[in-house]
Amino acid sequence: MTAKSFPWKTAWITGASTGIGRELALDLAAGGVKVAASARSADKLAEVATMQPGITAYPLDVTDPQAVAAVVEKIAQNFGDIDLAILNAGTWHPTEAIDIDGEKAAQSMAVNYLGVVYGIESLLPRMRQRGLGHIAMTGSVAAYRGLPKSCHYGPTKAALNNLAETLAIELKREGISITIINPGFVDTPMTEVNDFPMPFLMTAEDAARQILKKLPRKPFEIAFPWQLVRQLKFAQLLTPASHVRTMRRFLGFNNKPRK
Numbered sequence: 001m002t003a004k005s006f007p008w009k010t011a012w013i014t015g016a017s018t019g020i021g022r023e024l025a026l027d028l029a030a031g032g033v034k035v036a037a038s039a040r041s042a043d044k045l046a047e048v049a050t051m052q053p054g055i056t057a058y059p060l061d062v063t064d065p066q067a068v069a070a071v072v073e074k075i076a077q078n079f080g081d082i083d084l085a086i087l088n089a090g091t092w093h094p095t096e097a098i099d100i101d102g103e104k105a106a107q108s109m110a111v112n113y114l115g116v117v118y119g120i121e122s123l124l125p126r127m128r129q130r131g132l133g134h135i136a137m138t139g140s141v142a143a144y145r146g147l148p149k150s151c152h153y154g155p156t157k158a159a160l161n162n163l164a165e166t167l168a169i170e171l172k173r174e175g176i177s178i179t180i181i182n183p184g185f186v187d188t189p190m191t192e193v194n195d196f197p198m199p200f201l202m203t204a205e206d207a208a209r210q211i212l213k214k215l216p217r218k219p220f221e222i223a224f225p226w227q228l229v230r231q232l233k234f235a236q237l238l239t240p241a242s243h244v245r246t247m248r249r250f251l252g253f254n255n256k257p258r259k
Contacts, residue, residue: 005031007216008083008134012036012075014062014119015089017044020138020186023208024086029054031212036075036082038062039089062089062115065122072122081130084215085123086181087116088138094149105152112156113163120167124176131175134218136211137164139182141223144232148247157182168220179215182223183207200225 011028015021017039029035029052038060039045045057056078058071075082091111093104116137127133142150143157164180171178185201202225214222223229238246 005216006033006212008033010034010036010075010079010082011084011086012038012058012072012082013086013088014038014060014115015138017041017048019204020183020207020211021086021088022048023204024088024211025055026052027208027212033084034079036071036079038071062087062118063110065118068115068118069122072119072126076126081126082123082133084134084136085119086136086138087119088181089115090138093152095152096149097151100151105155108152108156109159112153113159116160116163124171127176128174133175134177134179134215135167136179136181136215139164139180141182141184141228141232143182145235146244146247164220177218179219180221181211182221182229184225184228200228 006028008028011033013021013025013028013035016025016035016037021037021039025035025037025048033054035052035055036058037045037048037055038058040059040061042057042059045059049055049057058075060067060071062068072082089111091108093101093108095101095104120135123133123135127135137160139160140153140157142154143161147154161180161182164178167176168178185199186207187201187203207224210224211222235246
């Protein structure tokens with residue numbers, strides 16, 4: 001994708017030190033976009049910044065609202081207006097329901113949901129003043145229906161999807177576009193802990209390419225891979241009770257409980 005393909009001059013990406021965020025930062029910078037890259041790991045961010053001259057590192061813990069506001073202010077001072085924000089920071093604790101943990105649930109909500117909210121809170125005043133801006137947030141196909149081992153993760157992504165719908169309804173008249181990005185399984189450090197089959201697993205590079213191919217058109221949703229999306233979109237047509245019965249039967253949860 002060439003520089004002329006991108007409608008943005010500046011972009012801010014959270015969760016940019018690894019995985020999809022890293023590849024998005026590299027691809028956007030290669031296309032001539034000035035990229036502000038944020039993540040908790042200063043060392044990994046510095047490494048990413050050396051790979052493309054258009055990337056500047058802004059280390060950040062997205063669960064700290066004051067720090068988020070300060071970084072947005074600093075980016076605006078150094079780069080000018082943020083045209084595109086990709087709020088991508090996330091965490092994943094695969095956990096069976098019998099091991100549900102309040103601390104892990106709270107940490108997941110703090111990173112996956114509130115980390116996005118804090119970013120939007122800091123971005124909106126500037127974007128509204130300009131009457132222009134594009135905010136994308138990384139959700140997951142796990143948001144579509146309840147899935148095994150997702151008791152901490154799935155609810156945070158379902159909350160993001162609901163938030164995206166709400167914002168998209170209200171912010172269009174302000175000139176602000178909202179996109180929810182719902183990937184399936186992507187080969188990243190986050191998914192390396194998975195001890196179960198990951199159908200249609202794709203690389204972070206391929207995921208970033210799919211996102212940047214569609215994002216300039218400002219769609220409400222970007223979801224992939226299509227095979228997994230189609231299956232889970234069909235599951236959304238089922239009643240909740242039917243979905244639960246189907247998943248129990250298909251995954252063997254009607255058998256004797258684990259000891």
